[in-house]
Every structure is written in structure tokens, then in C-alpha cells.
Amino acid sequence: MELRSAAAVAPAPRSAAPSHHGITTSFALRCTGYLYAVGLRDAFADLVARHEPLRARGPETPHPAPELVPRLVATAESPSAITEFLGSDLETPIAARSFRLLGDPADLDAPPEHVLVLILHRRAAYRVPPPQLARDLMTAYAARRRNVPPNWAVRRLDGHLHVHELRSVQLYQPATAVFDRLAPLGTAV
Secondary structure, three states: OOOOOOOOOOOOOOOOOOHHOEEEEEEEEEEEOOHHHHHHHHHHHHHEEEEHHHOOOOOOOOOOOEEEEEEEEEEHHHHHHHHHOOOOOOOOOOOOOOEEEEOOOOOOOOOOOEEEEEEHHHHHHHOOOOOHHHHHHHHHHHHHHOOOOOOOOOOOOOOOOOOOEEEEEEEEOOOHHHHHOOOOOOOOO
């Protein structure tokens, strides 16, 4: 798996649709290959621990665990499932949900496709931009897949990060920009 650094990731075109209630922003990571929920859960916890703006305020509001066990969704139905999640209320500075896209059953050789959707409060997104969050999340995921804590001090000069189960990871900002890539060729969304 290759994940280019924030400087090498070209931002997706911005959608004309407004964000959820104007106080949140979203981004999506489309992963080709096997994505393990336990490693992703641990990486998400590392991400929240690393970035103070992502933590819930006060001891009375603990950060709930996101729903990272992939929800199985047909590719054609994924835009409505993602839109439903994006319309949910945000009670913490960050929320996430993982979707496993079910492709053509006849194509058994196709690698699995996942979409990880994250919603951020705008104040958190101003302090920690989504490309940096995506890079840090995948750095933590790669470390957790090796059963070690992430080493945040290591900067890869080539901008690539290797996770052997993932063939590619693509960043889409806002999350609705992934809809154009989810439609099979010749199908309108």
C-alpha cells in the first residue's frame, strides 16, 4: 500500500453541497485491499491520543468508540449509506464509520474495497487538516498491524507508507467526493 504524504496528495474537487449543519467537515479514505477492524480501532485511538483537538472535552464526555467494524454495503447503495452517516449528529470532535463495498459476485479475484468516512468538527479540522489526519491514521494502522506503537517521529522522505494488505489508499475531501469514484463505469449516481 502506498500513501502519499500530504504534500503529494492532490485535493479532490470540493462539492457544492453544504457540510452537515455548517459546523462539520468530512473526508473519506477509499482502501483497496484487506482492512482489519481491530488494527483500525487501535489506530483510531492512537490518532485521538496524538491530536488534542480530536478529544472530547471534560471527563463527563468520554470519547465513544467509532463504528469501525465494516458495514457491508452494495456499491450501488453506498452513497445513500454514506450520506445517512454524514447526516448524523456529531457529539464528539470526530466520528468515523467503515463500509465494505460489495462488488460483482462473479469477480472473485477483485480485492475488497473499503470506504472509511470521518466527520470532524470544523474547529478540529482547522487545527489538524484532513490530509495530516489521513497520513497519521495510516501510519498508526501500519504500526498496529505489526503490533507496535506508532513512531510519530519517523518521516518518510519518499512520502510512501507500506501496509502489505492494502494496495492503495485514496483521500477524498469532502467525503461526498468519493461518490464519483464509487459508480461503476457507465452508471450515473
